[in-house]
Amino acid sequence: MIQKKFLRLPISGIIVSDSPFFIPSLEPLEALTLSLQKLGQLTPVYVQSYKQSYRLVTGFKRLDALKQTSMEYIDCYLLSQTISDLALFEFVLEENRVQRDFNVIEISHILARLSETYKLPRRSIIDNYLPLLGLGRREKLYQVYISLRKLPLAWKRALIEDVVSPELAWKMSKAEEESRALFLDMVFILRLNKKLQKEFWHLLRDIASSKACRIGEIIQQTDFQNILHHIKLTPQQKASKVKDHLIRLRYPQYSQVQDRLDGLLKKFKLPPTVRIQPSPFLSDDIFHFYFRAKTTEEYIEHLDRLNHLAEKEKIDQLFELVK
């Protein structure tokens, strides 16, 4: 049990600089400030005697919010000086955790703090602290999360809002800043879910590698930008067009044949009840013919239509394409 003593201290007398307990956060202060103005300080912060003054252990956000009100004093619990910094940091984690889950950026800062300030070995952080932060004991998770604190602000916000996944953000962190920014803009414009983000990222990464250019250069190409900023398309329609565009760049020979095939099928003007489908990725020379009918007349009509195409050697053209 941690021994504590209640104190009311002047706000100006609390030391916060270079604190080994501070966990940077992007959480907004407005709600907390409003609450303090309306109800006053409900929960005391924790401090410790330090260089003839007091240093803050927990309650950095409360202190910041209090500074935005007209209040001059802060309610504190004074902690014993004999407690080690690491034990206090663990106390900070516990104290925060009971109130709400840490967001991904806070987790990133916590891991960095454990590694850089407290010099804990990586294995010990993975085994003892990742579970405490709601993560599995995996090396990869450590690698991913500890890197997130270095991301630009827009990416951090996207992570906190759960728009992008930590893993994708980590992978993207190897790209240059412009490419990352353009990719994130695209995610917002197309409202891409995480699965599509990953798919688009893989395609862009490979296209950039094979063309020896940057991901940003591909996104900035006119064709790409025209799709992104098309005023009549919905985000879903744009996403579908962007995906087609990326597939064309990634698989040019396959796309060429697929495009010719699509053009040919379009000319057949088949009703929605009749479908001609090649094998996935044109992996063989087989076409599948599907149609549905409710009556014998409809059935005969479909057969007649397909036979008519065959007589006009249109079906031959199909097979010729995949020969």
Added chain:
Amino acid sequence: MTTLFKPQEIIIEKSVLNCDLTRRITSRIDAEKMIIDDAEAFIKNSGQPIETIQAKSILLARQRGPFMRFCPGTPRHICCLYRNLDVVEGCDLNCSYCILQCYIHSPYITIYCNTDDMFNELDDAFTKRPDEFFRVGSGELSDSLTFDYYTELGVDLVKFFAPYKNAIIELKSKNVHVDKILSLSHGHRSVVSWSLNSEFIHRTEERETPDIPSRIEAAKKVQKAGYWLGFHFDPLIYYENWETDYKKVIDSLFAAIDPQNIAWISLGALRYPPELDRAIRRNHPDSKIVLGELLPGIDKKYRYFRQIRIDMFRALYRHIRQYSGDVFVYLCMESDEVWNKAFGWSPGNSAILKKLLDQRVMLSE
């Protein structure tokens, strides 16, 4: 010429301590030795990452299952019905495209030293089924010759197979350690074969292997010793100058080797399961092979777009045919349709391909 693999440590399972192969290996390698009770438990508890096959230690263990197994093949593809001999698992050559990166679940190069059991198993199979022909290879889970400097397994296998009429061993390699097999009485029951690629792919994707001229030079020595030879252009990799580059290798091959001595030549295009894509990107970040037009097939494996494969096979097949009208060329794991389009004929199914390959190396009565 590559440097010889020098393991940092030899881990020996107690049960193979007295095996001849264990003694041979331990007498030739100067490395720390550790004795363990059970290899499987040891691997499980070692906590070493298995993501990379760049093993630093050798594990001498007992093969618990059968040594000889059918090649797993791929549904709807024509397979040569080869039998793999699982006596060594792992390789030191570190080729970027190597399937072992996701097949082998051990951080060690494992050599199964209970070879008496292996030879008994093979003898049993060959004698009990005299009408069946066994094409066996030790180059699927390792390179057949890369550790021969220490193991001489190649020597043992050549000697063992020599008297059998219904079996042949293929020693498949990228290496050039052939001196020890040159003077053996092989009875034409061994095929020594090389995996070949273009010089460019050797420089970029097979950097730790002997170069292509050295492999052909080794094949020339083996040819002189009267062995059957095999050549495997596998994996063929598509890049800007693939056609000129691969044709150059074929030119060099036929300049050195008499087609009459070639048992078979196989062509196989780069193909791999999704796990290997991840392994290549992780273990070989400079490799460009994953950037090819590789698309998933019905078996989820990635292959080049069909037209690309057909173009490659057709061009190389025609080039080989300019040198020899009857050298046997086959495709590894391709469909009947691709065979027909690339070669103008197809064996139609795996059983016929097996028969054709067997006939190449069967001894006439």
